[in-house]
Amino acid sequence: MLLTLFLVMSLSFWIIRLMPKSIFENPEVSPEIQRLLEAEMHLDKPMVVQYYYFLKGIVLHGDFGTSVKVRPGMDVFRIISTRIPPTVMLNVLALLVSMPLGFILGTIAALRRNKPTDVVMSFLIVLFISIPSFVFASALQYFLTFKIPIFPTLYDSTALTLGAKLNSLVLPITALALGPIATIARYLRGELIETLSSEYLLLARTKGLTRAQATVRHALRNSLVPIANTIIPMITGIIGGSLVVERMYSIPGMGGQLVDSILAGDHFLTVALLIFYSAISLITILIVDVSYGIIDPRIRIGGRQ
Amino acid sequence: MPTDSNDTILKVTDLTISFKAYGGMVQAVRGVSFDLKRGETVAIVGESGSGKSVTIKAIMGILPGNAVIEGGAIDYHGTDLTKLNEEGFHEIRGKRIGLIFQDPLSALNPIMKIGKQITEVLHLTKKLSTADAKTQAIELMRSVGIPEPERRFNQYPFQFSGGMRQRIVIAIALAGDPEILICDEPTTALDVTVQAKILDLINQIKKERNLSVIFIMHDLGVVANMAQRVNVMYAGKILESGTAEDVFFRPAHPYTWALLSSIPDMQTKEKLLAIPGTPPNMIHPPKGDAFAVRNKYALKLDFEREPPPIRISDTHWAATWLLHPKAPKVDMPEILRHRINRMTGGVV
Ligand SMILES: Nc1ncnc2c1ncn2[C@@H]1O[C@H](COP(=O)(O)OP(=O)(O)OP(=O)(O)O)[C@@H](O)[C@H]1O
Ligand SMILES: [Mg+2]
Numbered sequence: 126m127l128l129t130l131f132l133v134m135s136l137s138f139w140i141i142r143l144m145p146k147s148i149f150e151n152p153e154v155s156p157e158i159q160r161l162l163e164a165e166m167h168l169d170k171p172m173v174v175q176y177y178y179f180l181k182g183i184v185l186h187g188d189f190g191t192s193v194k195v196r197p198g199m200d201v202f203r204i205i206s207t208r209i210p211p212t213v214m215l216n217v218l219a220l221l222v223s224m225p226l227g228f229i230l231g232t233i234a235a236l237r238r239n240k241p242t243d244v245v246m247s248f249l250i251v252l253f254i255s256i257p258s259f260v261f262a263s264a265l266q267y268f269l270t271f272k273i274p275i276f277p278t279l280y281d282s283t284a285l286t287l288g289a290k291l292n293s294l295v296l297p298i299t300a301l302a303l304g305p306i307a308t309i310a311r312y313l314r315g316e317l318i319e320t321l322s323s324e325y326l327l328l329a330r331t332k333g334l335t336r337a338q339a340t341v342r343h344a345l346r347n348s349l350v351p352i353a354n355t356i357i358p359m360i361t362g363i364i365g366g367s368l369v370v371e372r373m374y375s376i377p378g379m380g381g382q383l384v385d386s387i388l389a390g391d392h393f394l395t396v397a398l399l400i401f402y403s404a405i406s407l408i409t410i411l412i413v414d415v416s417y418g419i420i421d422p423r424i425r426i427g428g429r430q
Numbered sequence: 431m432p433t434d435s436n437d438t439i440l441k442v443t444d445l446t447i448s449f450k451a452y453g454g455m456v457q458a459v460r461g462v463s464f465d466l467k468r469g470e471t472v473a474i475v476g477e478s479g480s481g482k483s484v485t486i487k488a489i490m491g492i493l494p495g496n497a498v499i500e501g502g503a504i505d506y507h508g509t510d511l512t513k514l515n516e517e518g519f520h521e522i523r524g525k526r527i528g529l530i531f532q533d534p535l536s537a538l539n540p541i542m543k544i545g546k547q548i549t550e551v552l553h554l555t556k557k558l559s560t561a562d563a564k565t566q567a568i569e570l571m572r573s574v575g576i577p578e579p580e581r582r583f584n585q586y587p588f589q590f591s592g593g594m595r596q597r598i599v600i601a602i603a604l605a606g607d608p609e610i611l612i613c614d615e616p617t618t619a620l621d622v623t624v625q626a627k628i629l630d631l632i633n634q635i636k637k638e639r640n641l642s643v644i645f646i647m648h649d650l651g652v653v654a655n656m657a658q659r660v661n662v663m664y665a666g667k668i669l670e671s672g673t674a675e676d677v678f679f680r681p682a683h684p685y686t687w688a689l690l691s692s693i694p695d696m697q698t699k700e701k702l703l704a705i706p707g708t709p710p711n712m713i714h715p716p717k718g719d720a721f722a723v724r725n726k727y728a729l730k731l732d733f734e735r736e737p738p739p740i741r742i743s744d745t746h747w748a749a750t751w752l753l754h755p756k757a758p759k760v761d762m763p764e765i766l767r768h769r770i771n772r773m774t775g776g777v778v
């Protein structure tokens with residue numbers, strides 16, 4: 126876990142910093158001051174030494190450097206800290222919405238296997254999996270705010286009540302969740318169909334359990350085990366999608382900031398944002414791994430022995 | 431209800447089952463009939479794919495969706511199980527007829543505690559309270575030979591060996607207190623050393639609980655110590671039926687001869703004779719005797735007309751033209767004759 130984070134830090138440092146844009150490329154600042162600033166930020170030293178200062182700053186002081194372009198002179202960490210909550214809220218809500226809906230739809234499709242409900246759903250599922258979230262985002266924006274104004278077009282960060290805030294988040298969350306809902310539904314359908322034809326489900330029925338009892342007690346939870354694997358790439362998918370979707374709904378999160386900082390060449394800010402994004406993914410993946418163990422005793426107990 | 435040993439509690443008559451498949455209908459079971467008498471063990475023996483499991487799935491009402499019961503009846507206390515609906519089977523499965531599976535490794539739910547998989551039955555069929563169900567489940571586990579049942583109660587299937595899992599499957603089958611126990615190749619997936627113990631256990635619980643048993647096996651050798659009656663099945667049909675003595679000491683069908691010759695002989699260590707060829711394609715089963723193509727004793731008639739069951743004695747019949755009065759006299763293979771003579775001391 127920490128090793129992964131370290132690798133992410135190093136990789137983003139080297140990749141971003143080796144991009145051919147000078148950190149200070151501002152004609153309004155005189156060369157002397159530029160040199161002074163560069164000296165202060167160790168930019169006059171070789172890259173390896175800069176890398177050393179970069180790691181030391183983060184590990185010892187939680188210091189990610191100073192923004193130079195987007196909001197010059199401001200501590201990068203301070204910029205980001207205000208940006209984290211909207212992003213986390215958006216991503217976590219999208220995830221929380223998509224999991225139960227995906228489970229329910231997948232179960233219905235599996236139980237109605239090869240009937241019209243299943244056929245229609247399978248078609249929609251393939252459609253939703255293959256369309257990227259920003260397409261949904263603009264489609265939803267067009268239809269539900271412009272054509273039929275039900276929801277606000279943009280995120281309302283000044284909203285006072287949580288309800289109003291959430292109301293302005295409905296569309297971006299929907300845009301982000303549609304793909305994952307379809308993904309979960311598709312995998313759960315497949316898993317459940319397989320579990321439903323397993324020997325132990327047959328045994329459950331020869332015990333005298335009804336079909337419904339056997340499904341609820343023996344099939345659903347068992348099908349969740351392999352699903353946990355698909356949730357991890359799904360999370361990274363949601364986070365990737367949120368970069369763009371945040372922009373489209375002007376949500377003041379990390380996504381918009383990342384796009385700005387890359388375009389402006391604000392390298393310290395870019396690197397720090399990448400690190401925070403990875404940290405968020407890593408934490409969610411950790412949560413998934415832990416719940417994996419809760420669902421499947423073979424992992425929990427097997428790991429202990 | 432009369433309890434003399436002759437009364438029949440399950441009667442399968444002319445059962446015919448096919449599966450819808452891409453190439454056409456797979457005729458898995460083609461007119462199977464046999465009786466199960468109270469307190470008796472009936473064996474059905476045959477090679478893989480002969481339709482044994484399909485037959486018992488029909489009895490339990492758990493045929494897959496593409497199966498069609500095309501004819502016949504399964505009479506159980508006056509109810510025809512081939513016509514019973516799903517609700518009706520809830521009263522039968524587990525409570526009246528218990529099933530032990532071929533593969534205990536995949537028959538248990540891998541992520542549910544062993545104890546719960548047993549108590550579940552007690553909750554649902556006998557409406558026992560949690561505490562009572564637990565006591566009774568532990569008692570069941572002890573009676574099928576699980577050491578330290580209290581500790582094992584809270585473990586998961588992957589913490590059990592294959593033999594122990596089969597004992598759990600047996601405990602589950604007994605939990606609903608059935609009167610018929612069906613064992614579908616209960617030892618095929620187990621080590622040889624464990625096999626004998628499981629077979630002993632089945633015989634023991636059969637006596638203790640006065641069960642009637644349908645015992646499915648592909649290995650005739652194992653059946654000798656288990657069953658009173660033996661049905662030899664091939665390509666969806668029963669070819670020979672008789673008491674264990676009839677079938678082991680006076681086998682009449684060439685297929686039974688072949689099966690018996692393929693049992694390894696511990697005393698003489700002679701080479702065991704594999705049956706040549708493979709079972710037929712059941713989408714287009716052969717016209718005459720299905721075993722004819724693999725049978726070196728086959729007559730011309732065997733390829734053309736199907737032999738009817740021909741009576742040998744009150745308890746014994748076989749479906750082969752060799753028994754027809756006009757058929758040429760053909761004797762069973764020498765090896766087999768020697769073996770039988772040795773076992774019976776030549777008295778038969
Ligand atoms: N769901 C199914 N769809 C199509 N054909 C099937 C299906 N289930 C079984 N069959 C066919 O029915 C025939 C009999 O199968 P069955 O499982 O009864 O064999 P078995 O005698 O139990 O053999 P084994 O010793 O391997 O358990 C086989 O030819 C098999 O291919
Ligand atoms: Mg079978």
